[in-house]
Amino acid sequence: MTGYVARRLALAVPVLLGIVFVVFTLVRMIPGDPCRAALGERATDEICDAYMERRGLNRPIHVQFVTYLGELARFDLGNSFRQGRPITDMLVEKLPVTIELSLSALLFAVAIGIPLGIVSAYWHNSSADVFTMIIANVGVSMPVFWLGLMLQYTFAVLLKDSPLQLPPSGRLTAGIIIPPLYETWGWQVSGLIKTALTFFSNMHVFNALISGNWTALRDALRHMILPAVALGTIPMSIIARMTRSSLLEVMGLEYIRTARAKGLGEVAVIARHGLRNAMLPVVTVIGLQFGILLAGAVLTETIFNLSGLGRTLYDAITGRDYRVVEGFTLVVALIFVSVNLVVDVSYAYLDPRIRLE
Amino acid sequence: MEERPDDFTAGRTPVAPGSDPITNLVGPDEVLLRPPSSLWRDAARHIFRKRSAIVGMIILGMLVVVSIIHPLLATHDPNVPMLDIPEEVAAGVKKRTPPCIHLLGCPAEQPQHLLGLDGNVRDFYSRMVYGSKWSLIIGFTTVSFAIVIGTFLGAISGFFGGWVDNVVMRLMDVLLAFPSLILAIAIVTVLGPGLINALLAIGIVSIPIYARIVRASVLSVKEADYVEADRVLGVSTTRLLFHRILPNALTPLIVQGTLGIATAILDAAALSFLGLGAQPPMPEWGSMLGAERNQVFSAPHLVFFPGIAIMLTVLSFNLLGDGLRDALDPRLNR
Numbered sequence: 001m002t003g004y005v006a007r008r009l010a011l012a013v014p015v016l017l018g019i020v021f022v023v024f025t026l027v028r029m030i031p032g033d034p035c036r037a038a039l040g041e042r043a044t045d046e047i048c049d050a051y052m053e054r055r056g057l058n059r060p061i062h063v064q065f066v067t068y069l070g071e072l073a074r075f076d077l078g079n080s081f082r083q084g085r086p087i088t089d090m091l092v093e094k095l096p097v098t099i100e101l102s103l104s105a106l107l108f109a110v111a112i113g114i115p116l117g118i119v120s121a122y123w124h125n126s127s128a129d130v131f132t133m134i135i136a137n138v139g140v141s142m143p144v145f146w147l148g149l150m151l152q153y154t155f156a157v158l159l160k161d162s163p164l165q166l167p168p169s170g171r172l173t174a175g176i177i178i179p180p181l182y183e184t185w186g187w188q189v190s191g192l193i194k195t196a197l198t199f200f201s202n203m204h205v206f207n208a209l210i211s212g213n214w215t216a217l218r219d220a221l222r223h224m225i226l227p228a229v230a231l232g233t234i235p236m237s238i239i240a241r242m243t244r245s246s247l248l249e250v251m252g253l254e255y256i257r258t259a260r261a262k263g264l265g266e267v268a269v270i271a272r273h274g275l276r277n278a279m280l281p282v283v284t285v286i287g288l289q290f291g292i293l294l295a296g297a298v299l300t301e302t303i304f305n306l307s308g309l310g311r312t313l314y315d316a317i318t319g320r321d322y323r324v325v326e327g328f329t330l331v332v333a334l335i336f337v338s339v340n341l342v343v344d345v346s347y348a349y350l351d352p353r354i355r356l357e
Numbered sequence: 358m359e360e361r362p363d364d365f366t367a368g369r370t371p372v373a374p375g376s377d378p379i380t381n382l383v384g385p386d387e388v389l390l391r392p393p394s395s396l397w398r399d400a401a402r403h404i405f406r407k408r409s410a411i412v413g414m415i416i417l418g419m420l421v422v423v424s425i426i427h428p429l430l431a432t433h434d435p436n437v438p439m440l441d442i443p444e445e446v447a448a449g450v451k452k453r454t455p456p457c458i459h460l461l462g463c464p465a466e467q468p469q470h471l472l473g474l475d476g477n478v479r480d481f482y483s484r485m486v487y488g489s490k491w492s493l494i495i496g497f498t499t500v501s502f503a504i505v506i507g508t509f510l511g512a513i514s515g516f517f518g519g520w521v522d523n524v525v526m527r528l529m530d531v532l533l534a535f536p537s538l539i540l541a542i543a544i545v546t547v548l549g550p551g552l553i554n555a556l557l558a559i560g561i562v563s564i565p566i567y568a569r570i571v572r573a574s575v576l577s578v579k580e581a582d583y584v585e586a587d588r589v590l591g592v593s594t595t596r597l598l599f600h601r602i603l604p605n606a607l608t609p610l611i612v613q614g615t616l617g618i619a620t621a622i623l624d625a626a627a628l629s630f631l632g633l634g635a636q637p638p639m640p641e642w643g644s645m646l647g648a649e650r651n652q653v654f655s656a657p658h659l660v661f662f663p664g665i666a667i668m669l670t671v672l673s674f675n676l677l678g679d680g681l682r683d684a685l686d687p688r689l690n691r
Contacts, residue, residue, distance in 0.1 A: 018531035029547045137409070141672035143623055145630050146646060146664030149653045157654050295538035299627055303650070313539065314631065317546045329543065333534045 004348070008341050019333045020072065024065055027322045033057075037320040038082045055081065068326075077327035082319055087327035090312065092195055095331070096202035097171070097308035101300065102293040104205075104224050105232035110286060113236040117243025117282075122270065124248060132240060139237030144296045148230035148303040155226060167223050169305035171204055176219050178204050184211045227304040231296045235289040242285045247278040280351050287343030294332055403684035410680025416673035424489040432471065433480035435487040435640045440478050444468070452478045453649075453656040473658050476649055477638075484640040485662055491641045492670050495556060495625045496618035502560035503621075504614055507567025508606070512598060514568065515575030526572070529565040537562045538624055545633045552641065555634035559624045563617055570613055574606035608685045615678035619671045626667050642667050 034057065035048040043051075052058045056067060071078060077087035120132040156168035167173065180201040182189045189197060201207045205224065208217035250256065251274050259273045298310035309328060316324035404410045423430060439445040448468045456473040457463035471482035514525040532540065537559075544558035578584055584601050592601075628634035629643030630650070637648060642663040649659035 014527060015530050015534055018527065019534050022531055023543075026543050026547055031547070031549060133409070137672060137675060138668065141619065141623075141668050141675050143626050143630070143643075143646075143664055143667050143671075145627065145650070146660065146667065149646075149650060149660050150657075150664065153653050153657050153660070157657075291536040295536035298538060298542065299630070302631070310539075314542065317542055325543070329535070329539065332536060332539060336536060337534050 005341075005345055008344065012337055012341060015337060016334065019337075020069070020330060021065075023326050023329045023333075024068060027325050028061065028064075030317075030320055030322075032320055034081050034320045034322055072330075077330075078323040080316075080321055080324045082316075082321045082324075087323055088195075090324065091309075091327065091331060092199045093202060094307060094309050094312045094328075096199055097306055098294070098297050098301070098310060100203045100205060100224070101227055101231060101297060101306065101308060102290070104228035105230075105293055105296075105300075106235065106286070106289065108228050108232035109235035109239055109289065112232075113239030114243050114282070116236075116240040118247060118270065118275070120240065120244040121247035121251065121278075129244075133244070136237040136240045136244075139233045140241075142233060144230055144234065145299045145303055147233055148227065148300055151226045151230055152303070166226055168226065169303075171220065171223050171306060172216070173219050173223075176216050178207050178211075178213065178216050178220070181207060181211065184213075227300050227306065230303070231293060231300045234292055234296070235286075238285060238289065239282060242282050243278065246281045247274055250274050250278040280347065283350060284343055284347050287339055287346075290339045291336055294336065400681070400684040404680045407680045407683065409676045410684070413673045413676025413680060416669055417677060420489055420493065420670055420673065423486060424493050427486045427490055431480075431483035431486045432469075433483040435479065435484040436638050438478040439468075439474060439480070450474065450478055452476050453652060453659060455656070455658055456481075472662050473656075475645070475659055476652065476656075481659065481662065484645060485642070485666060487640040488642045488645065488663070488666065489670075491552075491635065491639070492622055492626075492667065495552075495641075496622045496670075496674065499556050499560045499563065499621040499625070500614050500617045502557070503563040503617065504567050504610060506560075507564045508571045508603070508610070510564065511568035511571030511573075511606075512575055512603065515572040515579065516594075516598060516602070522572075525568070529568050532562065532565045535562075537620075538627060541624060541628060542631070542633060545628060550633045550636065552629075552635040552639065555625055555628040558628070559621050562624075563621065566613060566617065567610065570609045571603070571606045574609065575602050578602055578605050612678055612682040612685060615674055615681055619674035619678065622667065622671050622674070 033048070033052070034055075035051040036043045039047065039051070049058070056064060059067075068078075075088075077091070079086055080090060083090070116132045116135070120129045123129055152168035155164065155166040159165050172178065178201070180198055182194065182197045182201075187197075204220040205217065208214070208220055247270075251270075256269060256273055259269045264273075294310070296310075297308060298314050300306070301308045301311035302314065309332065313325065313328045313332070315321075316328065433439075439450040445468050448466065450468065452474060453476055454470065454474045457467050457470050459465060459469050463469065470480050472485060473481050475481050475484065510525050510529070514522045535543075541555070541558040541562045544561060545554050548554035548557060579602065584597065587597055587601055625634055626643030626646070629641055630647035632644075632647060635641035635644040637644060646660055646663040646667075649656065653660045
């Protein structure tokens with residue numbers, strides 16, 4: 001097991017280097033120079049030369065690449081050209097938003113998708129099955145941005161002044177603030193601990209829960225529902241379909257008949273014998289949804305006005321903020337590659353029949 | 358499962374009729390060319406038995422018809438604002454007017470617009486009808502591009518192996534390490550916004566899937582006896598590749614291609630929505646939706662209809678792709 005994980009990690013290194021190279025090259029091929037994009041009309045040749053000089057952008061490209069690699073090795077992602085702040089600071093601020101959004105979307109997808117799949121497989125070919133599969137097929141075909149806009153319209157306009165009304169954008173209602181955890185607790189912190197605490201504080205639901213701020217928790221949750229449903233619908237549909245087909249396959253096997261023959265109740269047959277074995281491919285599929293979630297986050301965050309990873313990345317690409325694009329894409333790819341690795345390993349761990357070679 | 362010696366798609370060596378090499382006068386070409394017809398006939402039979410696949414084919418069929426005869430269906434020019442038309446101005450047209458259908462009780466003095474007017478006072482229904490053409494063009498061009506490049510890369514990778522294989526496949530790994538839409542956004546930014554560039558970006562991003570499929574099929578038959586036999590007979594490499602090895606990849610490519618069209622249409626719509634794909638005034642559904650997204654609270658019809666259209670298109674390809682996968686899988690028990 002350890003050997004397998006080590007080998008997979010070693011294999012990930014060239015891929016990550018490739019990612020760094022691809023991102024670095026792509027970003028520098030973006031037409032237009034960062035100085036004029038950042039300074040706009042104020043940009044004169046003189047100012048821009050100084051600007052490029054200061055950021056090392058006038059050096060040969062291979063020198064820039066080596067310098068960049070050196071900085072990466074020190075976990076330095078550089079500064080944003082436009083905002084002048086370190087990219088790690090921006091990550092601490094934006095990444096929690098996306099993590100919170102993705103996790104709630106995934107939670108929605110799993111909580112709805114798996115039961116739907118079970119119902120569908122157990123009452124195979126019934127009207128419930130047909131209905132569920134219609135939902136799943138339609139759900140996987142819907143554009144995320146359209147679903148988001150329609151949810152906004154439904155819950156903020158059509159259901160206005162009803163108990164079901166939900167806020168269509170933002171993370172918190174104006175006036176409600178969630179202070180960082182170290183302020184709530186009155187700690188004097190600095191350096192890495194402060195960064196870590198800020199990171200977790202920016203996950204509003206988590207923060208409000210820990211500090212017992214129930215008004216803020218309720219508000220943060222209400223803001224989270226619509227984006228999570230919009231982002232989670234495609235994964236939900238995929239998970240429902242996978243659960244259905246996997247459970248159908250398992251329920252046709254001999255040991256299920258044996259379990260029934262020895263007098264086990266239906267719930268026990270499904271839960272203990274059926275589901276347990278059917279869950280393996282579902283676990284893989286759940287892991288694979290992260291790519292969809294991260295890509296969908298760009299669209300969802302744009303629509304729901306959430307300043308997360310996706311939205312910032314999109315702004316940085318259109319604004320030619322090289323370092324932000326490099327840093328954020330790198331982090332996205334890193335998350336994606338590690339999740340895939342974890343999925344592969346957990347799959348092998350869950351299924352003892354798979355030998356790790 | 359019935360015994361099916363003629364099935365060569367699973368990578369098994371086809372059994373020539375007659376085991377006696379002297380009486381068996383059938384050449385390798387005939388042996389390979391005869392069997393596929395039964396696979397396709399089987400597939401056709403199975404797919405017409407599947408309800409969801411039929412629904413997919415019906416939706417797709419309607420879409421194809423609409424996209425072919427769109428000039429006949431459109432009631433107005435998709436790019437002409439109603440303010441340029443005197444009768445409409447006389448009736449007092451306003452931008453973002455909701456749908457007005459006379460049959461459904463819309464007052465007769467108001468001009469009829471089946472899906473209302475958009476932000477530039479253009480007939481939304483006509484724009485929707487014209488948009489059907491684009492969604493199909495987008496789907497087919499991107500996937501064809503990705504299949505051609507992916508097949509080439511996968512074929513040389515699997516066929517030659519060694520360092521070629523290593524370089525190509527590591528490159529594909531890198532492409533797969535990005536969430537596809539994010540990579541597509543980055544590529545479009547480099548190439549510049551526009552429909553063609555968006556299609557190119559989505560095409561590039563989808564290459565790895567096809568390369569992997571083709572490589573796997575090539576690897577699975579490269580060492581098969583009938584390929585070995587051809588090699589001994591001195592068949593050229595190109596012929597070997599195109600007549601012996603690649604036909605094996607056809608089935609998975611068709612299935613993945615159909616499902617890939619669905620994804621490509623969704624991604625293209627997303628890029629257009631973000632303003633990176635089709636540019637106004639082109640009546641493309643994604644950009645129509647993106648242009649009016651801030652008006653969702655006041656004019657929901659301008660967001661609702663393009664989304665429904667995109668969804669139905671994507672749904673039809675998804676249903677058809679699923680149906681094809683089941684129908685073309687010879688291992689599946691039916």
